[in-house]
Amino acid sequence: xxxxxxxxxxxxxxxxxxxxxxxxxxxxxxxxxxxxxxxxxxxxxxxxxxxxxxxxxxxxxxxxxxxxxxxxxxxxxxxxxxxxxxxxxxxxxxxxxxxxxxxxxxxxxxxxxxxxxxxxxxxxxxxxxxxxxxxxxxxxxxxxxxxxxxxxxxxxxxxxxxxxxxxxxxxxxxxxxxxxxxxxxxxxxxxxxxxxxxxxxxxxxxxxxxxxxxxxxxxxxxxxxxxxxxxxxxxxxxxxxxxxxxxxxxxxxxxxxxxxxxxxxxxxxxxxxxxxxxxxxxxxxxxxxxxxxxxxxxxxxxxxxxxxxxxxxxxxxxxxxxxxxxxxxxxxxxxxxxxxxxxxxxxxxxxxxxxxxxxx
Amino acid sequence: xxxxxxxxxxxxxxxxxxxxxxxxxxxxxxxxxxxxxxxxxxxxxxxxxxxxxxxxxxxxxxxxxxxxxxxxxxxxxxxxxxxxxxxxxxxxxxxxxxxxxxxxxxxxxxxxxxxxxxxxxxxxxxxxxxxxxxxxxxxxxxxxxxxxxxxxxxxxxxxxxxxxxxxxxxxxxxxxxxxxxxxxxxxxxxxxxxxxxxxxxxxxxxxxxxxxxxxxxxxxxxxxxxxxxxxxxxxxxxxxxxxxxxxxxxxxxxxxxxxxxxxxxxxxxxxxxxxxxxxxxxxxxxxxxxxxxxxxxxxxxxxxxxxxxxxxxxxxxxxxxxxxxxxxxxxxxxxxxxxxxxxxxxxxxxxxxxxxxxxx
Numbered sequence: 001x002x003x004x005x006x007x008x009x010x011x012x013x014x015x016x017x018x019x020x021x022x023x024x025x026x027x028x029x030x031x032x033x034x035x036x037x038x039x040x041x042x043x044x045x046x047x048x049x050x051x052x053x054x055x056x057x058x059x060x061x062x063x064x065x066x067x068x069x070x071x072x073x074x075x076x077x078x079x080x081x082x083x084x085x086x087x088x089x090x091x092x093x094x095x096x097x098x099x100x101x102x103x104x105x106x107x108x109x110x111x112x113x114x115x116x117x118x119x120x121x122x123x124x125x126x127x128x129x130x131x132x133x134x135x136x137x138x139x140x141x142x143x144x145x146x147x148x149x150x151x152x153x154x155x156x157x158x159x160x161x162x163x164x165x166x167x168x169x170x171x172x173x174x175x176x177x178x179x180x181x182x183x184x185x186x187x188x189x190x191x192x193x194x195x196x197x198x199x200x201x202x203x204x205x206x207x208x209x210x211x212x213x214x215x216x217x218x219x220x221x222x223x224x225x226x227x228x229x230x231x232x233x234x235x236x237x238x239x240x241x242x243x244x245x246x247x248x249x250x251x252x253x254x255x256x257x258x259x260x261x262x263x264x265x266x267x268x269x270x271x272x273x274x275x276x277x278x279x280x281x282x283x284x285x286x287x288x289x290x291x292x293x294x295x296x297x298x299x300x301x302x303x304x305x306x307x308x309x310x311x312x313x314x315x316x317x318x319x320x321x322x323x324x325x326x327x328x329x330x331x332x333x334x335x336x337x338x339x340x341x342x343x344x345x346x347x348x349x350x351x352x353x354x355x356x357x358x359x360x
Numbered sequence: 361x362x363x364x365x366x367x368x369x370x371x372x373x374x375x376x377x378x379x380x381x382x383x384x385x386x387x388x389x390x391x392x393x394x395x396x397x398x399x400x401x402x403x404x405x406x407x408x409x410x411x412x413x414x415x416x417x418x419x420x421x422x423x424x425x426x427x428x429x430x431x432x433x434x435x436x437x438x439x440x441x442x443x444x445x446x447x448x449x450x451x452x453x454x455x456x457x458x459x460x461x462x463x464x465x466x467x468x469x470x471x472x473x474x475x476x477x478x479x480x481x482x483x484x485x486x487x488x489x490x491x492x493x494x495x496x497x498x499x500x501x502x503x504x505x506x507x508x509x510x511x512x513x514x515x516x517x518x519x520x521x522x523x524x525x526x527x528x529x530x531x532x533x534x535x536x537x538x539x540x541x542x543x544x545x546x547x548x549x550x551x552x553x554x555x556x557x558x559x560x561x562x563x564x565x566x567x568x569x570x571x572x573x574x575x576x577x578x579x580x581x582x583x584x585x586x587x588x589x590x591x592x593x594x595x596x597x598x599x600x601x602x603x604x605x606x607x608x609x610x611x612x613x614x615x616x617x618x619x620x621x622x623x624x625x626x627x628x629x630x631x632x633x634x635x636x637x638x639x640x641x642x643x644x645x646x647x648x649x650x651x652x653x654x655x656x657x658x659x660x661x662x663x664x665x666x667x668x669x670x671x672x673x674x675x676x677x678x679x680x681x682x683x684x685x686x687x688x689x690x691x692x693x694x695x696x697x698x699x700x701x702x703x704x705x706x707x708x709x710x711x712x713x714x715x716x717x718x719x720x
Contacts, residue, residue, distance in 0.1 A: 211587050
């Protein structure tokens with residue numbers, strides 16, 4: 001089985017290495033404009049991973065910036081990139097994706113819908129199957145070129161498939177590799193992303209320290225204090241309320257941390273304190289993806305989904321406003337709006353049918 | 361000239377000591393229920409102050425928990441207490457205030473209006489003259505019982521008088537003692553309080569550090585980084601916009617810090633970094649008055665004033681929402697609402713007439 005892994009960051013490296021060590025043939029792709037970042041990988045075709053279940057040097061089937069070659073004879077495409085890269089990848093794949101290929105975004109945070117919209121706008125008319133996960137399968141960091149350190153391997157995470165009527169086409173394959181469960185649809189999965197809940201408010205309440213310490217900062221060790229955890233839980237409760245209003249029974253963040261093996265069963269502060277996440281350094285700057293990705297591509301679409309069911313989510317909105325002020329940006333328009341997801345003109349019932357059937 | 365100083369905290373101690381050392385007779389009052397806090401003061405009648413312009417041991421004319429005695433033969437009453445104590449002091453004075461006495465709140469943040477409303481509700485019908493300042497005249501802290509350390513003596517601060525047509529009755533006296541300027545009215549003065557602008561957002565963005573360090577924290581030294589200053593300025597710009605919509609030309613916070621002698625002329629970060637405030641420790645806990653006072657008694661009424669002129673102030677509102685979540689409180693209802701100020705049923709024009717003339 002040949003798999004394409006698209007992306008060149010922490011997660012993509014670990015994905016390519018782990019699947020290779022598991023015996024799969026992996027074609028890895030990075031965009032030509034980022035080729036300097038992965039020079040060693042492209043030259044050697046090798047990635048070393050340590051700290052996880054499978055350790056060692058993985059010799060990939062291919063590492064290339066040629067998308068056509070990478071996608072050849074591949075059935076499953078794993079896109080392992082930040083949310084803001086979903087759109088450029090969709091624009092790229094519009095010309096290369098084949099009918100028998102499925103795409104999975106690791107993770108998605110509703111990125112499937114943006115992905116589908118771009119492909120449709122680019123003229124792709126045939127049935128698409130695009131999945132997303134609600135988190136990366138690992139907490140990991142590149143510690144040197146083509147070298148990944150794994151802090152944690154998740155025991156369980158969720159997958160949502162668009163359209164949900166074709167869920168088995170993707171999950172049947174994914175569950176051979178990963179400890180997944182299947183969300184009812186991509187909306188449920190997108191509302192279950194761990195990062196926007198866990199990162200945005202907690203980093204906001206530590207902005208002073210991150211900057212004053214010049215990045216000598218460990219969010220999970222020192223940043224998520226009991227009071228910070230209380231605000232994170234306020235965001236989480238709003239997320240659960242959005243889920244409930246949409247008809248989903250979402251998992252509270254502290255329970256999710258427990259079920260995915262991160263931390264002990266307990267409240268959020270306890271789950272974080274007792275987790276391997278405490279060893280991860282960062283964010284080291286205010287421009288961290290913990291804010292620049294998780295606010296515009298996480299909280300912004302969640303607030304949008306809340307609006308569609310007439311729910312007010314003042315704490316989430318407040319985090320978006322203050323982070324916008326912090327960065328001098330307007331994340332309400334720059335972020336993943338309902339328009340960009342292609343669902344701004346639909347009712348809740350129409351959206352539910354769309355994500356189930358694949359047709360508006 | 362005999363002056364009554366009501367209150368038993370940092371500011372009240374310094375006020376009583378400084379005025380005494382300046383040659384005035386000071387009667388100091390603390391509420392009977394707090395008498396344990398000022399046991400030494402009540403026993404000795406002395407306060408020591410150092411670090412300011414006038415240093416030494418001040419022997420007060422009186423220090424007592426008997427309000428009737430304290431107010432005897434006094435023309436000017438200085439109330440130097442946190443904003444949440446304005447109401448209990450108004451309730452107390454309703455039975456004791458005399459027609460020829462003026463009251464000044466150090467500082468007020470619109471407390472004059474709450475004060476006047478309580479007195480009216482308690483049946484006081486005669487003309488009232490109640491003033492407020494936009495800051496304390498000193499940055500100071502009690503470092504031991506009846507001992508105050510002064511970090512800074514303000515070179516300039518503002519006073520607003522209710523009703524503004526009787527401004528001279530108060531300012532004529534105050535300007536003999538303090539380097540004051542006179543605001544057009546108490547709304548302008550209340551919108552010029554330094555603390556809600558300077559404290560609320562900056563502490564919020566340092567919650568993690570304050571708690572993780574167990575209070576080993578210096579807000580002005582380490583907490584107001586360039587990024588934190590940017591968010592404080594976002595709050596300040598909204599405050600200036602409220603002022604403009606109400607017809608006032610308010611002073612930007614960094615300019616105010618410069619004019620009051622705190623810091624150098626420059627941007628907010630520079631003004632703070634170069635100020636004596638950097639030597640003040642704290643807040644040492646999340647329950648600090650920097651949040652519990654400055655959010656419900658500062659930002660909440662400001663958002664109310666913004667609403668009256670149809671102005672949206674999303675960053676201020678967001679700070680109130682997140683601090684409410686942080687404390688598990690509803691500061692929107694607990695705080696200084698327009699109802700508590702007695703102006704919720706008035707138009708902007710009616711409020712302006714009310715604060716000018718003293719009659720609705």
